[in-house]
Amino acid sequence: MQYIHQLKAWPNFTWDKVMVLESLVQVRNRQGFLLGKMEGLGFSLKSEANLNTLISDVTKSSEIEGEFLDKDQVRSSIARRLGLDIAGLIPSDRNVDGVVEMMLDATQNRDKALTSQRLFEWHASLFPTGKSGLFSIVVGQWRDNAPDDPMQVVSGPLGREKVHFEAPASDLLEVEMNSLLQWINNVHDLDSVLKAAIAHLWFVTIHPFDDGNGRIARAITDMLLARADGSNQRFYSMSSEIRNQRKAYYKVLEETQKSNLDITEWLLWFLTCLENALEATSETLSSTVQKAKFWERHASTPFNDRQALMVNKLFDGFIGKLTSSKWAKMCKCSQDTAGRDINDLLKKEVLVKTEGGGRSTSYLLNF
Secondary structure, three states: OOOHHHOOOOOOOEOOHHHHHHHHHHHHHHHHHHHHHHHOOOHHHHHHHHHHHHHHHHHHHHHHOOOOOOHHHHHHHHHHHHOOOOOOOOOOOHHHHHHHHHHHHHHHOOOOOOOHHHHHHHHHHHOOOOEEOOEEOOOOOOOOOOOOOOOEEEEOOOOOOEEEEEOOOHHHHHHHHHHHHHHHHHOOOOOHHHHHHHHHHHHHHHOOOOOOHHHHHHHHHHHHHHHHHOOOOOOOOHHHHHHHOHHHHHHHHHHHHOOOOEOHHHHHHHHHHHHHHHHHHHHHHHHHHHHHHHHHHOOOOOOOHHHHHHHHHHHOOOOOOEOHHHHHHHHOOOHHHHHHHHHHHHHOOOEEEOOOOHHHOOEEEOO
């Protein structure tokens, strides 16, 4: 089997410019419409939308690799680093902070040159203990797999991994990564959205680290999409859509690796995925606006930390019905305290009771 990085013309990618341009124009129009819509919102709404998008980016990018981060910790970590005054923040673990630091550096410093040292810092942030799960890995430098080269790129649970392709040998990484970084930093005559798609594929093909390559590839993608938007605020999540299409993502990557240097199919898939991400944002934006109006209506309503936490959870997609027992468990308080919190919010017309009574009594936000 010969992979694209073994071809003589590598990495001189080609594509059907007519087909790709047609899809790119659609995406760019939708992008412009969304960004224009966001400009019409106030500062607080844009900040809220940006926060929600970053939370999705961080959590969903990790989920693609089978790692599930605590959403409340992610929210708290991002809010603290952006200096947002949000109630109900909780402590966050080092591994959560590391993913957040990488993502924020990629998007908030979108115009900063991408260097090997910057990538090493991202990698070290992802693996603060020097381990991936129970296994020690090389952190903050290119992988060194000799004598086990070439490295196999796999997905799936331990013992049932699926091999998608083989990456370049570790003794080639310095040259390969220098070529990619020079291209990212110096090529300016290519649309930034296409540049994001190509950089993602190129980086994943090289697979320069022992672990974390997918997450770093998506951080690079977000950095270049932020450049395309001309903004360090994120209003759509590419990682969320890739998570939704995880099987298709690995399939198109695998097929591209085993093909030639014509990457039309990869570019079309990437653009479709991005268009879906932009569409999904419309729903998220509606929820954000609704949430902002709710808090505006209750601007002078006093909330304790437990109440603020639970109201935010209801907005963020609370699973199941909210009962006093769930309140007590999630807030780590007594049943009596939960009851007082809920009754107080009923009096303030923040919550309403649903139909039913006794143990089946549950509560919803009052819109």
